[in-house]
Amino acid sequence: MTDVTVAEKTSKHASSLHQTDxxxxxxxxxxxxxxxxGLTAIAVGVFALIVLMASILSNGIPAFFQTYVIMNVDLxxxxxxxxxxxxPDDIAKVMTFGYTPLINEATKTLVAExxxxxxxxxxxxxxxxxxxEAAGQLRRFVLAHPDEIGKxxxxxxxxxxxxxxxxxxxxxxxxAALDSNVSVEQLDIADALKRDGHLETRFNFAFxxxxxxxxxxxxxxxxxxAILGSAYMMLIVLGLALPIGVAASIYLxxxxxxxxxxxIIEVNISNLAAVPSIVFGILGLAIFINxxxxxxxxxxxxxxxxxxxxxxxxxxxxxxxxKSVPNSIRDAALGIGASKMQTVFHHVLPLAMPxxxxxxxxxxxxxxxxxxxxxxxxxxxxxxxxxxxxxxxFFDPATALPVQVYNFTQRSDPAFYERASGAIIVLLIFLxxxxxxxxVLRRRFERRW
Amino acid sequence: MNDMRMVERQVGTxxxxxxxxxxxxxxxxxxxxxxxxxxIEDNTxxxxxxxxxxxxxxxxxxxxxxxDTIDICRVEGxxxxxxxxxxxxxxxxxxxxxxxxxxxxxxxxxxxxxxxNVAYGPRIHGLARSKAELDEIVERSLxxxxxxxxxxxxxxxxxxxxxxxxxxxxxxxxxxxTEPEVLLMDEPCSAxxxxxxxxxxxxxxxxxxxxxxxxxxxxxxQAARVSQKTAFFHLGELVEFGExxxxxxxxxxxxxxxxxxxxxx
Numbered sequence: 067m068t069d070v071t072v073a074e075k076t077s078k079h080a081s082s083l084h085q086t087d088x089x090x091x092x093x094x095x096x097x098x099x100x101x102x103x104g105l106t107a108i109a110v111g112v113f114a115l116i117v118l119m120a121s122i123l124s125n126g127i128p129a130f131f132q133t134y135v136i137m138n139v140d141l142x143x144x145x146x147x148x149x150x151x152x153x154p155d156d157i158a159k160v161m162t163f164g165y166t167p168l169i170n171e172a173t174k175t176l177v178a179e180x181x182x183x184x185x186x187x188x189x190x191x192x193x194x195x196x197x198x199e200a201a202g203q204l205r206r207f208v209l210a211h212p213d214e215i216g217k218x219x220x221x222x223x224x225x226x227x228x229x230x231x232x233x234x235x236x237x238x239x240x241x242a243a244l245d246s247n248v249s250v251e252q253l254d255i256a257d258a259l260k261r262d263g264h265l266e267t268r269f270n271f272a273f274x275x276x277x278x279x280x281x282x283x284x285x286x287x288x289x290x291x292a293i294l295g296s297a298y299m300m301l302i303v304l305g306l307a308l309p310i311g312v313a314a315s316i317y318l319x320x321x322x323x324x325x326x327x328x329x330i331i332e333v334n335i336s337n338l339a340a341v342p343s344i345v346f347g348i349l350g351l352a353i354f355i356n357x358x359x360x361x362x363x364x365x366x367x368x369x370x371x372x373x374x375x376x377x378x379x380x381x382x383x384x385x386x387x388x389k390s391v392p393n394s395i396r397d398a399a400l401g402i403g404a405s406k407m408q409t410v411f412h413h414v415l416p417l418a419m420p421x422x423x424x425x426x427x428x429x430x431x432x433x434x435x436x437x438x439x440x441x442x443x444x445x446x447x448x449x450x451x452x453x454x455x456x457x458x459x460f461f462d463p464a465t466a467l468p469v470q471v472y473n474f475t476q477r478s479d480p481a482f483y484e485r486a487s488g489a490i491i492v493l494l495i496f497l498x499x500x501x502x503x504x505x506v507l508r509r510r511f512e513r514r515w
Numbered sequence: 516m517n518d519m520r521m522v523e524r525q526v527g528t529x530x531x532x533x534x535x536x537x538x539x540x541x542x543x544x545x546x547x548x549x550x551x552x553x554x555i556e557d558n559t560x561x562x563x564x565x566x567x568x569x570x571x572x573x574x575x576x577x578x579x580x581x582x583d584t585i586d587i588c589r590v591e592g593x594x595x596x597x598x599x600x601x602x603x604x605x606x607x608x609x610x611x612x613x614x615x616x617x618x619x620x621x622x623x624x625x626x627x628x629x630x631x632n633v634a635y636g637p638r639i640h641g642l643a644r645s646k647a648e649l650d651e652i653v654e655r656s657l658x659x660x661x662x663x664x665x666x667x668x669x670x671x672x673x674x675x676x677x678x679x680x681x682x683x684x685x686x687x688x689x690x691x692x693t694e695p696e697v698l699l700m701d702e703p704c705s706a707x708x709x710x711x712x713x714x715x716x717x718x719x720x721x722x723x724x725x726x727x728x729x730x731x732x733x734x735x736x737q738a739a740r741v742s743q744k745t746a747f748f749h750l751g752e753l754v755e756f757g758e759x760x761x762x763x764x765x766x767x768x769x770x771x772x773x774x775x776x777x778x779x780x
Contacts, residue, residue, distance in 0.1 A: 323586055394623035398686070400584065402636040402693050403613035412635070413625060 122487050122494070129488025132270035132285060133230040134222040135196060135259065139172040141208060143216040152212050165201040165208075169193075169223070177255055180262045187251040195252055197224035199279065199286035225265065227284045227481040229256050233267045236480060273488060277450050278470065284481030287474070289489045291449050295365050295464030296434060296496075298456060302369025303376055303433050308426050310373075311380030318381075319388040320410050339378035346375045347439030355443060362444035363463035365453065371443060372433040379432060383425020387418040420511035427504040431497050437468040445469050467493045529556040532697060532727040533578060538592035540573055540582070547573050551592075551753040553746060555697075560719060560728045562742035562759065564735060566774065569748040571731045572620075575699050578729065579615035580608040596697070613640055616695035620702040622682035624674030624689070629666050632674040632685055633657060636693035652692055660688025661718045680711020687718060698722060700730040704737065716741050735775060739763050747771045 086094075145168060149156050170193045177192050200223040208215060224230075228248035231237035233256075242248045259265035276288025322328045350371035354360045360367050391414045399409040415422075440446065446469050453462035465473065467489060474486035533555040540548035548570045555561050555578075563571035573582070580601060582588040594601050601611050613636075624632050633653045636642075643649035653670070657663040662684040666677070674685055683703055690698060700719070704712040719741050722728055732738050738745050739759060746756040747768075755762060755771045766772040 392623075394619060394621055395625065396584070397581065397617075397619055398623040398625060398689075399635075400581065401579070401612060401617035401619065402639075402690060403609050403611075403616075404635075404639055405609045408639055412639075417626065 122490050125484060126487030126489075126491040128234040128236070129273055129485045129491075130270050131234065131267050132272065133225040133233050133265060133267045135173075135176075135225050135265050136220065136222050137172050137176045137264065138218050139168055139204065139221050140218045141215050142168060146208055146215050147212075152215065154209065154212060157212055157215075158209060160205075162201045162205050165204045169196055169200050169204060172221075176259070176264060180258050180264065184251045184254045186249075187255065191249055191252050192255070194248075195226050195229055195256065197226055197285050198283045199224050224283075224285045225256070227479060229253070230267075230285050231481060231484075232256060233260070234484075236484065273485070274492070277452060278448055278465070278473070279450075280448075281477055281479065284477070284479045284485065287482065287485055289467065289470050289485075289492060291452055292465045292467045292470035292489065293492070294453060294459075295368070295445070295449075296467045298365035298453065298460055298464065299369040299372055299466060300430055300434060301456065302366060302460065303372045303430060304426070306369070306373045307376045307380050307429065311377050311426070311429075312384055312422060314377075315381045315384035315388060316410060316415070319385045320414065321406065335378050335381055339382060342438075343375055343436055344438040344442065346371050347442030349374065350439060351442050361461050361463070363447045363449065363465075364461050365464050365466075366460040367443045368440050368445050368466060369460070371439045372436060375436065375439065376429040376433045379429035380422075380426050383428070384418070384422045387421025387425065388414060390421065391417045420508050423507045423511075424504045427500050427507070431500045434496060434500070435468055435493065437466075437472055440466050440469050441472070446473060448473070467496070529558055531555070532557040533594065533596050533729075535574075535577075535594045536592055538574070538577065538590065538594060540570070540577060540591075541589045542585070543587045547751055548577070549751045553753060553756055555727060555729060556744065557727045558723055558725075559744055560723050560730060560742040561744040561746065562738035563729065563731045563746050563748060564733075564738045564774075565748035565754075567733075570751040571746075571748045572701050574748070575701055575729060575731050578697070578699055579612050579617055581612075581617065583608055613693050614695055615697040615699060616690035616693060618683070618686050618690050618698065618700045618703050620705055622679055622686050622706060624677070624682050624685050626673060626675050628671045629657075629674045629677070629685060630670040633689050633692045636689060640693055642692075642694065656688040656692035657685075659691050659722070660684045661714060661721075662688060678711070680707045680714060683707060683711065683715060684718065687715070687722075691722070695726065697727045697729065700728065702731050702733060705733060712737070735763070747774060749774070 143150065145164065146160055147157050148160075170189070173192050173196055174189065177187075200221075203223065204221065207219075207221075226248075228237050228242070228245070229252065232242070232248075232253050237245070237248060237253075239250055239253060242250050242253055256265060272286075273288045274293065275290045276286060277291045278289075279285075279287035318328060318331065350367060354367045354370055355362055360370075395413050395417065396409055399413050400406075404412065445465055447463060447465070449463050449465050451463070453459035453464045471486050471489045471493065474482045474489060531554045533553075535551055535553045538548055538551040538553075539546065551574060563575060565571050576582045577590055577594060578601075582590060590602060596611070596615065600606070625635065627635075630653055633656050634643075634649055637649060637652050643652055654663065654667075657666060662681055665681060666672075666685070674682065677685060683706070687698075687700075687703070703719075704715050707715065716737065719728055719730065723743075730738075730742065742759045744757065745759040745762040747754045747762060747766075747770075749770050755766060755768045757767075762771060763775060766775060
């Protein structure tokens with residue numbers, strides 16, 4: 067252009083490409099710094115994740131194993147059926163308490179059999195080695211099989227939580243010496259039983275199928291009710307949030323005119339997504355329980371509250387999915403005389419489906435892990451009975467997985483802490499499965515235009 | 516097809532299919548189309564030419580009320596199809612669009628099979644009573660779209676898997692399948708290579724026998740090649756409208772002449 071540019075041309079760039087000038091050096095240094103920051107951030111995140119997973123897995127995996135004592139119990143007819151008529155009603159009159167002596171006796175015989183003579187061992191110590199759940203288990207068996215009365219039957223009883231803990235490394239001889247609930251003598255006997263094959267630790271399906279148990283018998287506690295309650299709530303959330311959310315999004319995105327009213331609705335939906343979940347809990351308590359008088363602790367209330375919570379997530383992701391369908395598809399359909407609704411349902415919605423499903427699953431996963439609102443509507447209660455099959459079961463008391471975790475951590479026995487971690491593992495597995503499903507769906511229906 | 520044809524093109528009068536009177540289009544506050552009067556004849560290819568942003572596409576989209584989908588767009592004046600006002604309150608745009616088909620700038624087949632692409636229109640309008648009849652419509656439309664021979668063996672393949680030119684001819688076949696009376700084409704060849712363009716142009720010339728075709732184009736050569744009537748738009752106004760031969764050889768308005776000779780645009 068002008069002479070000035072020509073004159074400066076030589077001075078602006080380094081003379082040789084083999085020499086890096088100062089400016090380039092500075093630029094490269096700042097890029098290197100940025101890469102370092104990024105790597106550090108990722109390293110911190112990965113480290114935290116590893117620590118978390120290691121801690122949960124090491125604490126929680128023992129919950130999936132349980133120690134059982136195998137013994138023969140003499141089902142004495144004079145104790146179990148005092149009238150001797152094998153009438154189920156009369157047998158049922160013997161309470162759980164009445165079965166305890168039989169188990170105590172069987173345990174004592176077993177200990178004597180293996181020659182377990184340990185100085186200082188009392189009968190009470192021997193009796194305490196078996197879970198308090200055993201008497202109930204025995205009674206259920208007898209009521210189901212009255213013909214077995216009078217015979218000697220082989221049973222597998224849960225070992226007491228401390229004995230179980232000894233084989234999982236939670237209880238040691240040192241800790242037992244300081245613990246009033248377990249003694250070193252008991253541990254000696256347990257070792258002897260294990261040696262002779264009367265005691266074994268194996269995979270614990272009951273953890274996944276049993277209901278919660280009282281403070282005195284952590285070994286019997288499971289998360290069956292919680293899994294079922296969570297499943298019921300997810301059904302309700304899916305059944306309500308998906309159609310309502312998708313219908314609302316389609317209307318807002320495809321049909322509604324942009325005016326101040328839809329603007330307000332839009333802003334409010336975005337705000338709702340950011341409302342703390344406990345606020346939804348208070349809302350649910352006020353509306354569904356206090357006003358509509360739905361039962362407390364019921365999956366229906368939990369499901370409704372979680373639906374309200376999930377709706378904004380689903381609406382936002384569905385609208386994003388609808389927005390990403392190119393207008394040329396709408397034009398094409400409208401251009402050959404399809405109505406607005408035909409355009410949406412025949413062409414736009416199918417193309418937006420992967421996005422909608424992904425959003426829905428992520429919303430569901432969020433709802434599955436939600437605890438705070440459930441505390442307020444009474445789902446934190448101790449629930450021993452399984453809810454019935456749906457739809458009646460939606461109104462029966464139940465707990466939910468995250469609430470069960472919270473519940474377990476509130477108990478004093480360390481065995482419950484182990485179960486809390488176990489429940490977290492189950493929860494995480496469900497979440498992983500749902501997220502994997504979202505990824506699969508997204509891949510499957512990859513954009514086709 | 517070559518440029519010489521326009522000289523020997525005969526000038527005849529045909530019945531008027533679409534007529535616009537004092538058409539004004541506003542996008543919000545901006546006045547996009549200013550007082551346009553135009554008569555589009557049946558069995559004729561009418562080309563709309565003009566520089567970018569002159570309103571020719573906007574006007575084309577008024578003819579089948581595609582502008583209805585744009586919230587801020589407002590149309591005034593009257594546009595009639597066979598003497599009936601298409602902006603009358605009683606008119607359902609869906610019925611109108613079945614009569615006035617449209618082909619877009621970018622080929623936009625549905626992400627479905629070739630067969631379903633063509634069959635979609637007849638299905639929603641209930642044009643076929645049986646599967647055999649539908650098959651027949653699909654074949655006829657694909658033949659008319661000059662693409663039958665290329666796709667007859669793979670009717671179940673996705674329409675999006677075709678090449679650009681094939682996709683555009685598929686879109687034309689799809690528009691033809693609903694048996695419209697008018698075919699609007701918004702720069703149908705702008706995304707195509709010269710060979711595909713030539714094929715589509717040839718097709719347009721054939722379609723003239725059955726339909727009234729309105730084509731928006733950026734290419735003056737294309738307008739000269741395919742159209743009998745040409746309308747020149749500039750800054751939202753219809754500057755000149757007449758026989759294509761006259762517009763290109765003997766423009767009356769200085770702006771038309773400047774555009775044709777490449778001085779504006």
